Amino acid sequence: MPPAAATPAELDALQAQLTQRLLESGEWDRIKFVLAAKLNDSGWTDDMRNRSKERARTIEPLSFNALLEEMLPPAQTSIPLAIRRDVIALIRGYIDQQIE
């Protein structure tokens, strides 16, 4: 476990190391797959696709960044709580395995 008063730099380094391990072991892809499947099953993915597409018809001027800026906040807040909990649990489970 990192010491209680870890500096931001130390936390960043730790996060980078964990990200690397997640990617190299394929665990990142497995967790991402579960997340994508749950989001699609709940209708969130289709809802976001629909809202983005319909918004893109009227947003002026149209650019990816303008659309992302508008759609990102509601995308993040509308993720069902249960899915958020489940995926965090998966990530936490992996991290617990990695750190003694």
Place this chain on the structure above:
Amino acid sequence: MNGIQGCPHIAALVGLGDLASGPLRKFQEVVAWEARRAQQAKTVGATRKKVSIPFCSTCKVPLPRPFVCLHCSYAGCWRSGHVSEHLQESQHIFCADVTTGSIFCSDCKDFIYHARVDELYRAAVVTEEEKQTRFQVAKKPRERFQSWVPTAHDVVALENAATIPCQRRRGLLNLGQTCFMNVVLQSFIHNPLLRNYFLGDKHNNRSCKIEEDCTCCEMDKLFTEIFSDEPTAFGPVTFLVTTWRKSTELAGYQQQDAHEFFISTLNNIHSSSRGSTNISCNCIVHSTFAGQLQSDVVCERCGNETSTVDPMLDISLELRGKPGEVAAGENTLTTCLKRYTQREKLGSKQYSCSKCGKSGQQEASKRMSIRKLPPVLSFQFKRFEHKGDKSVSRKIDTRVRFPAILDMAPFTTHVVKNAEKENSNGSMSAYPGPITMYEYDLFAVINHEGQINNGHYTNYARYEDEWYRFDDDKVTAASLGSVLASPAYMCFYVKRHLDYKPYTTPSYVLKRENEVAREKEIEREKELSSIKELEDALLATV
């Protein structure tokens, strides 16, 4: 035009002749790299091997979603702006998101689209996927996809062809309670495999040998009408008449069931297809819709398992929320499929085990799964309850939620059996082959509103990325949201990427070749016998 212009920079690059230009070749390489990495990530969990991953050239963090410069070896993060900074500083124009194949132009300051780039992306991804899949039965590799290249003959034919503008979205006139037919015809019109077959002139109604009531000819005529320059609604009169004659149970002016018409028409197209057979048919109907269902029955007593495989053209799903049932949550296509493929107990009267011997005494359980996925999946929600005599029915109106993208892997025989063994709970490492092999995209939905006897059918259908609502002759633009909220009776999905098995000559070609060979043989015999007659006559005079 409506003021939307493409990116001139990518157009210039494509104009150079794509693969000669470094950036587009690099684009294909990085896209292929990502497809390989994704496949590796699926399987690497069990071993101690590591997948090689890129790091941001600016800040050195590992990249779950790399953006790659197409002009040099730079890879970086998008969100923190590192890759945009690189493009500015080194005056490089394009970078690509390897996960989706999207290209960003730093001059236009936006993600851009070009049809050629889209083609290159799909070609690179499909090529990688082909390498990653082997057929379970034959262990042979997939047939490699090849783009169509026109022959000299084709080029001449194309040069002499006249192009016409066509709306491609035509309404169909209601000929008197025929909305049940119109919605199914629209689902055929927007079915890419059926469309390509008939537009590819595979069954030409003018040269067809069948004298009358040929449903294939009716389909050919229908596609000709839809893809003509006539924008007003079309009345499929001859289609209706042919249907009445071939399927007498559907004749008459009362409202019929769209699903019945659907199945009936598929059978009529099959039987009027040249070279169609009763077993392993590869006519257009079977090539498009035919899958296989596997039913595994396990004797609870001795564990003996028997499997049967049956052909299927579509899947009919039971709904929850019937009167008398405890409503347990939402009805979704996924939950319906889960119920369809779950293990269920058979009544002791229904089963007798060949191994245990004692008949009708044991308990057994049965499980359905999909052994072979067809290119087009059709689902019907069983909304109409028939109680004995056909006239006494009831409609189940519960809403069903269905997705625009459907992953069928969890319902395939292979994954279902795996899940039972390891209890692996939907892990993607159980999927043999790349995930896209199991992905389907929704392209048509048939809706039914009202009661059985005075209801109305309408449908939604998609062309490329746009959805339209069809209400007989009235066609309007629609949003994905309205499609997914509609009261669905039938849904049609098409496989994201087609996978081809090793090439075999189609039965209709073989049949034609046999006919030609036989005709030649008859000619030869005629010739030989007339020569012999001549010789005999000559000998007689001697």
